[in-house]
Amino acid sequence: MSEVWQGFLRSDGRKGIRNTVAVAYLVECAHFVADEIVRNFRDAEVHLIGFPGCFPNDYAQKMMERLGTHPNVGAVLLVSLGCESFNRSKLASVIAASGRPVETLVIQKTGGSAATIDKGTALVRDMLDRIADVPRVDMGVSDLVVGTVCGGSDGTSGLSGNPAAGRTFDRLVAEGAACIFEETGELIGCEHIMAERAVTPELGAELKACVDKAARYYSVLGYGSFAAGNATGGLSTIEEKSLGAYVKSGDAPISGIIKPGDVPPKGGLYLMDVVPDGEVRFGFPNISDNAEIVEMIASGAHMTLFITGRGSVVGSAISPVIKICANPDTYRALAGDMDINAGAIIEGKQSLDDVAGEIYTRICATAAGTATASEALGHQEFILTYKSFDPIGPACLPTV
Amino acid sequence: MSAFLKLHRDDNVQVALRLVPRGARITSESGTFETQSDVAMAHKVADRPIAKGDLVIKYGMPIGTASEDIAPGAHVHVHNIVSRYTATHYRKEEAGLTDV
Numbered sequence: 001m002s003e004v005w006q007g008f009l010r011s012d013g014r015k016g017i018r019n020t021v022a023v024a025y026l027v028e029c030a031h032f033v034a035d036e037i038v039r040n041f042r043d044a045e046v047h048l049i050g051f052p053g054c055f056p057n058d059y060a061q062k063m064m065e066r067l068g069t070h071p072n073v074g075a076v077l078l079v080s081l082g083c084e085s086f087n088r089s090k091l092a093s094v095i096a097a098s099g100r101p102v103e104t105l106v107i108q109k110t111g112g113s114a115a116t117i118d119k120g121t122a123l124v125r126d127m128l129d130r131i132a133d134v135p136r137v138d139m140g141v142s143d144l145v146v147g148t149v150c151g152g153s154d155g156t157s158g159l160s161g162n163p164a165a166g167r168t169f170d171r172l173v174a175e176g177a178a179c180i181f182e183e184t185g186e187l188i189g190c191e192h193i194m195a196e197r198a199v200t201p202e203l204g205a206e207l208k209a210c211v212d213k214a215a216r217y218y219s220v221l222g223y224g225s226f227a228a229g230n231a232t233g234g235l236s237t238i239e240e241k242s243l244g245a246y247v248k249s250g251d252a253p254i255s256g257i258i259k260p261g262d263v264p265p266k267g268g269l270y271l272m273d274v275v276p277d278g279e280v281r282f283g284f285p286n287i288s289d290n291a292e293i294v295e296m297i298a299s300g301a302h303m304t305l306f307i308t309g310r311g312s313v314v315g316s317a318i319s320p321v322i323k324i325c326a327n328p329d330t331y332r333a334l335a336g337d338m339d340i341n342a343g344a345i346i347e348g349k350q351s352l353d354d355v356a357g358e359i360y361t362r363i364c365a366t367a368a369g370t371a372t373a374s375e376a377l378g379h380q381e382f383i384l385t386y387k388s389f390d391p392i393g394p395a396c397l398p399t400v
Numbered sequence: 401m402s403a404f405l406k407l408h409r410d411d412n413v414q415v416a417l418r419l420v421p422r423g424a425r426i427t428s429e430s431g432t433f434e435t436q437s438d439v440a441m442a443h444k445v446a447d448r449p450i451a452k453g454d455l456v457i458k459y460g461m462p463i464g465t466a467s468e469d470i471a472p473g474a475h476v477h478v479h480n481i482v483s484r485y486t487a488t489h490y491r492k493e494e495a496g497l498t499d500v
Contacts, residue, residue, distance in 0.1 A: 155415060155442025158459070159405070188485050189461070215485055224486035231490035234415075234443035236456075236476070237483035240463035309442070329441065346417055346441070 002175055005368035007139030008074065011099025015139045016071035017302045017367045018045060020318060021127045023077045023120070024064065025050035026091075027084035033113050034079040037120035042378070046124055047317035049382050056085040059260070059387040066261045066298040068095040068102070072318050074131030075101040077123055079116065082108030101127050142176030142267060144367065147296030147304040148248050149182060151289035154233020154309030154327055158244020160345035160355070161307035161326030166250035167356035168305070168363070169269065173252040178264035180296055181249040182272035184214040185225035185285065189239030190246040194271075197254045202395035206257055210273040220280045229310045233327070248307060257396040259389050260295035265400045272299065273392075282386040290314055290381040293321065303366055305359065313337040315374025317382040320366050323373060324359060339373050404445065408460030413444040413476050415458075420445075426473055433473035440496045444476040456481045 007015040023046060025034035031050060038048045049067055051060045068076045068091060076095050080088045088104055095102040103123045110116045148165055150157055169179045187194060191211035198204035218224050224238035235241045255268030264270050274295060275285045286292045293304050293316045303320045306312060311330040315321045325331040328343030335341075340359055344350040366372055404414040404426050414426060420439045425432055428447035439445055444458065450470040455462040464481040474480070478490050479497055 155444070159407075159415065159442070189463075193461075218486055222486075223489060224483070226486075226488055228489065228491045228494060231478050231488060231495045234440060234477070234496060236444070236478050236481050237464040237488055238485050239461075239483060240458060243459045243461050243463065327441070348417075 002141050003364040004138050004140050005364070006136040007143065008071070009135040009137040010071055012069070014071040015137055015143050016073070017139070017369070018072040018318070018320070019074045019131055019134055020045040020047050020072055021075045021077065021124055021131070022047055022049050022068060022073050022318065023079065023124065024068065026078060026080045026086040026088055027054050028052035029081040029084065030079045030107055033107055033116050033120070036117045037077070037079070037124060040121045041124060044128055046128070047380050049317050051086060051384050053386060054084045056087070057386050057388070059389055060384060061087055061091070062261045063294070063298045063384055064091055065094045066263070067318060069098040069100065070297060070300065070318055072302060073100065074134055075127035077120055077127065078102065078104040079120060080104060080106045082106045101130050139367065141172060141364070144172070144177040144302050144363075145180065145264060145300040146172055146177055146363065147180045147182070147293070147299070147301035148307070149289060149292045149296065149304060150245050150248060150307040152308040152310035152312045153230055153235065153241055153244060155235055156233070156327040156343065156346055157307055157309040158247060159326070160352075161309065161324045161342040162244055162248040164342050164345065164352050164355040165248045165305050165307050165324060165359060167352055168359040169248070169250035170252050171356070171360055172363070173250070173267065173269050176267040178267050178270065178300075180258070180264065180270045180272050180299060180301060182274050182292055182296065183225060183245065183286070184210050184271070184273055184275050185218050186238070186242050186245040187211050188215050188224070189242045194246065194254070199253050199255055199398065200395065203254065203256065206393055206395050207254065207271060210257060210271070210275070213277070214275040217275050217280055217285065221284060233309050255398045257392060258299055259392055260387070261298045262392060263300040265397055268398060272296070276387045277390040278388060281388065285387070287385060288383060290316060290383045291385065294382060294384055303363065307342070311337070313374070313379070314381045315372065315377070315379025317380045320372045321374050321379075322359070322362055322366060337373055337377070406447070407458060410460045411457045412446060412448050412450055413456060413458050414447050416441055416443050416445065430472060436471065436474045439475055443496055446470045446472050446474050446476050448472050450476070
């Protein structure tokens with residue numbers, strides 16, 4: 001028997017599990033002013049997002065449009081300096097077309113920092129009132145989009161946290177949810193076994209091609225997706241890290257490939273191809289874990305499972321993060337930041353299935369409104385940088 | 401509960417489930433050996449001789465190539481295996497290498 005809870009029904013028909021006002025800066029020059037507005041709402045669901053660059057970027061524009069119309073977002077305040085290249089009127093019109101309240105403040109036309117902070121604070125207060133009575137609707141697992149990332153991985157990640165998350169993913173997929181796994185740079189070495197899980201041979205070829213692309217991209221950059229702490233925790237090579245990371249995708253057939261901002265067309269398991277297309281430019285594909293989480297959210301993730309061994313403390317703006325700690329020593333050190341202790345598997349105190357069941361229960365509770373550890377602590381990390389992508393190929397998506 | 405976990409029958413390394421002291425016993429079909437150094441949780445130990453150039457196998461899959469001969473009971477890590485894809489960057493003093 002699947003769980004049912006009350007979601008937030010948006011006028012575009014999508015269902016959210018949070019009812020957030022997003023305050024978005026459209027260039028770094030507007031970041032401080034937007035942040036000051038958000039700080040006036042410490043105890044309300046008001047989250048800061050934004051893009052720091054002054055040069056235009058199609059990827060960033062698409063990401064901000066998807067984030068501004070995310071099912072967990074009820075209303076949006078845009079904060080612009082005024083002379084940046086970001087297309088603020090297009091962003092505002094996309095959000096307005098989704099039926100959400102949206103306002104734009106241009107600092108250069110509003111009288112500077114103090115006046116914009118005052119005006120923005122009043123606008124957010126008004127938005128919170130306007131979205132307070134958004135219609136509620138029955139929502140279940142089959143309505144969910146759930147992402148998974150791993151960060152601060154160590155040798156325990158592939159033994160406990162990741163395989164437990166993989167079993168949870170199998171159950172979510174079987175119940176009709178859309179599940180997304182990612183970081184093709186951390187699937188290097190797994191491409192052949194992964195391709196065998198594709199629902200069509202054409203999709204299998206695309207899966208291999210996007211891992212090949214990641215291997216080429218990272219070899220030009222000279223670094224794999226491998227941090228110093230991975231070695232401290234017992235991982236020796238990128239392919240060892242990859243094999244441990246890959247198991248969080250579970251055993252379900254792979255239904256498709258999406259790129260950041262593409263929303264899965266129906267339930268199933270999807271790989272997100274996060275490595276840019278074309279020649280190497282703009283630097284590393286995702287400069288830190290939150291960049292991956294933001295891309296999951298832009299693709300509609302209501303929440304993200306974050307499996308860590310070394311110990312991460314992050315949450316995210318817009319969508320809750322459930323932190324699953326793979327390492328029992330790390331869990332003891334950082335228990336206040338963790339939602340699930342998968343380290344109990346390493347110590348022989350719980351089975352993979354026990355912990356997978358615990359993760360599933362936590363997903364349903366989070367969807368019904370219970371705060372995760374990072375939400376309760378007030379975490380709202382957000383990062384968005386430059387990238388460029390070609391559209392996904394014709395073999396990448398299942399027919400709806 | 402044993403201190404070491406063998407993840408796949410084809411593996412030539414086993415994984416420490418807790419901090420294992422030097423001189424602890426590790427057993428495989430190749431014999432019983434003693435760990436040659438302290439081994440931190442989730443680090444790997446060879447459970448048979450691995451020759452320079454051999455593949456190191458974990459999860460039943462290759463995770464790199466031995467860059468030197470590795471004796472059974474030795475810590476298998478960044479100092480004696482290399483990636484077949486991209487080089488591993490690490491800080492030596494923090495890599496958990498108690499035996500170098």
